[in-house]
Amino acid sequence: MNVNKDQALGYLSRLGSQPATSFYESGVVATIKTILAESGVDYRLDGYGNIIAKLPGQADSPADSLANSVDTIPPIAFVAHMDHPGFEAVFIDGDYLVGQAAGGIPVGSFADGLPLQVILEDGQRLSAVIAGRYGIEADRQVLIKLDTPQPISLPRSVVFDLVDFQLDGEYIRMRALDDLAGCASILSALSILSHQPAPGDVYGVFTRAEEVGLVGARVMGEAGTLPENTLVVSLESSRTLPGAEIGGGPVIRVGDAGFTFNAEAESALIKAREMLQARPEGFKVQRQLMSGGVCEASAFALYGYRTTGIAFPLGNYHNGAPEDKIEAEYIHQGDFLGGIELIVEASLRVPERGDTAFRRRLGDLSEELRSRLV
Numbered sequence: 001m002n003v004n005k006d007q008a009l010g011y012l013s014r015l016g017s018q019p020a021t022s023f024y025e026s027g028v029v030a031t032i033k034t035i036l037a038e039s040g041v042d043y044r045l046d047g048y049g050n051i052i053a054k055l056p057g058q059a060d061s062p063a064d065s066l067a068n069s070v071d072t073i074p075p076i077a078f079v080a081h082m083d084h085p086g087f088e089a090v091f092i093d094g095d096y097l098v099g100q101a102a103g104g105i106p107v108g109s110f111a112d113g114l115p116l117q118v119i120l121e122d123g124q125r126l127s128a129v130i131a132g133r134y135g136i137e138a139d140r141q142v143l144i145k146l147d148t149p150q151p152i153s154l155p156r157s158v159v160f161d162l163v164d165f166q167l168d169g170e171y172i173r174m175r176a177l178d179d180l181a182g183c184a185s186i187l188s189a190l191s192i193l194s195h196q197p198a199p200g201d202v203y204g205v206f207t208r209a210e211e212v213g214l215v216g217a218r219v220m221g222e223a224g225t226l227p228e229n230t231l232v233v234s235l236e237s238s239r240t241l242p243g244a245e246i247g248g249g250p251v252i253r254v255g256d257a258g259f260t261f262n263a264e265a266e267s268a269l270i271k272a273r274e275m276l277q278a279r280p281e282g283f284k285v286q287r288q289l290m291s292g293g294v295c296e297a298s299a300f301a302l303y304g305y306r307t308t309g310i311a312f313p314l315g316n317y318h319n320g321a322p323e324d325k326i327e328a329e330y331i332h333q334g335d336f337l338g339g340i341e342l343i344v345e346a347s348l349r350v351p352e353r354g355d356t357a358f359r360r361r362l363g364d365l366s367e368e369l370r371s372r373l374v
Contacts, residue, residue, distance in 0.1 A: 001196075003188065003340045005333075009167070011035055012184035012336075016165035016174045019119050021086040021102045022209040024157035025049070027123055028082040032183060032206050039191040041204070046225055050207045050216045055193050057200035059351075073200030073351050076268060077226050078189065078343055079217065079296050080182030080235040081210030084175065085318050087158035089118060089144060096131060099158050101140035103211030104293075106320030110142055114326060115161035118144070120152065127161065160319055162328045170247070172336060173328040175319070179210065181312050181336055182235030189343035198347040203230070210296060217296035221303035231265040231350065234297035234309040235339070237331060238290045239317035246313045247332040249284030250339035253309030257291050259298040262306040267353040269308060272345035274357060284338055292317070310339055 014035070018027030029051065036043045036053050043053035057073060085103030092098070097118070101109070108114070110133055118126040127147040134141040144158060162175040174180065186204040193202055203226060207216030226232065234253070238244070244251045252269045255261050276283035290311050297307035312331045321327035 001192065001341055001344055003192070003337050005337060007191065008184060008188040008337060008340055011187050012172065012174070012180060013165040015180040015184055016176065019117060019125070019157065019159040019175065020083050021088065021157045021159060022083040022212040022215070024119065025082040025208050028180070028183070032082070032187065035187050036190070039187070039194050041190050041194055046220065046223070048208065048216060048219050050205065050220055052225065053190060053204040055190060055197065055202045057202070058197040059199045074229045074231055075201035075203060075227055076231045076233065076347055076350050077203035077205050078186045078233045078235055079205040079207060079300070080186055081179045081207045081216065081296065082183060083209055083211050084159070084178060085211050086160065087116070087142065087144070089154055089156045089158050091154060093134070093143070095145070095149065097144040097146070097154070098134050099142045099144045104318055106318055106324070106326070108320060108324035108326045109160070111324070116144060117159050117161050118146065118152065119157040119159060126152070128158070160326055162319065162326070166328070168330070170333055171330045172333055173330045175328055177312070177314060177329040177331050178237040178318065179235065181237045181331055185235055185336065185339045185343060188340045189347070192344050193347055198350070200350050202347045207296060214294065214296055214299040217299035221300045221305065224303070226305070228304065230305060231268055232297060232300040232305045232307045233265070233269070233346070234295045234307065236295045236309060236311045237314040237329065238295070238311040239292040240313045240315065241288060241290060241292060244286055244288040244290060244311065244313050246315055247334065248286045248313065250286070250335050250342050251290065251311040251313060252285065252287040253290045253295070253297070253311045254287065255289045255291070256293060256295045256298055256309070258294045259301050260289070261297055261301065261308045264353065265306040265308040267356055267359070268346045268350050269310065269342065270356050270358070271349040271353050272342055275349060276341060276345055283341070284334065285342065310342060312336055312339055
């Protein structure tokens with residue numbers, strides 16, 4: 001498998017140039033639609049603005065074996081969200097905009113003088129700063145002062161004034177790697193799979209308003225938008241933990257702060273891991289319960305889907321840096337590119353997910369051991 005590094009990083013850069021907070025994802029939506037069209041991947045939008053792309057499965061010889069029929073291979077869906085925490089400018093008080101926190105922003109987000117960008121409907125960015133809290137602390141509101149005062153229509157999205165995209169040696173730094181890295185990895189994998197079809201159907205799902213309660217994923221789960229037998233894989237950039245370290249490879253995520261996930265869904269990733277690690281050059285990958293937050297796998301699990309996850313270990317989670325500073329998030333390039341490989345390989349190995357080394361080892365119960373029980 002050949003991951004086109006320049007293409008993958010190019011997708012991520014293009015997405016990063018479209019600042020987005022919950023409910024204000026139109027720039028990211030437009031970019032994803034353009035990239036899917038460039039790759040020749042069909043897609044549709046549901047009634048809530050979530051994007052659902054699909055590559056039909058092409059089992060080798062469905063007539064020869066029922067087990068290889070596309071109809072008997074469960075679809076696999078890779079899900080990532082398009083928004084990032086920030087503020088929403090909701091009304092005007094004198095010379096200031098009043099911003100409401102949107103999502104889990106760190107304490108440093110409320111610091112006086114913190115540089116911001118107010119995003120207009122046409123994508124234009126207006127420079128601004130925080131000019132203090134507004135109301136009581138529990139309201140999570142701030143005063144926002146535009147560098148150049150001017151009338152604007154409200155409400156409007158407000159983001160931290162941080163780098164859109166930057167390569168820094170082995171690292172990628174961005175305002176919103178969570179979860180544009182997930183989106184870009186899925187787009188890159190779909191581009192590869194459009195030329196190397198998987199046996200079963202493969203979905204790429206791009207959701208809205210994750211940061212304020214997994215909203216896009218929840219409405220999809222509730223509506224049964226994906227076939228009920230779909231294996232759902234959440235793609236996230238998640239805060240580092242022991243055993244989920246930056247540079248150690250993508251993380252097979254066995255659960256989050258709310259749920260442990262499904263072993264059968266995870267088996268597609270485990271089989272992919274085995275195949276990738278069997279290569280002469282090997283493959284870096286980690287496996288961990290990522291308990292630092294909740295991801296969209298839990299939203300789909302709530303509605304009966306078999307779910308699992310892949311995470312990119314993330315520095316400066318939600319832009320929270322040491323000493324309450326607000327800085328760009330960062331991940332390792334190798335983790336990002338490895339995640340694309342894992343997505344592609346898992347898509348190809350769905351029919352073989354029951355044939356992993358661990359399952360074979362447990363299933364190989366010798367008569368000698370069995371006889372010692374009687």
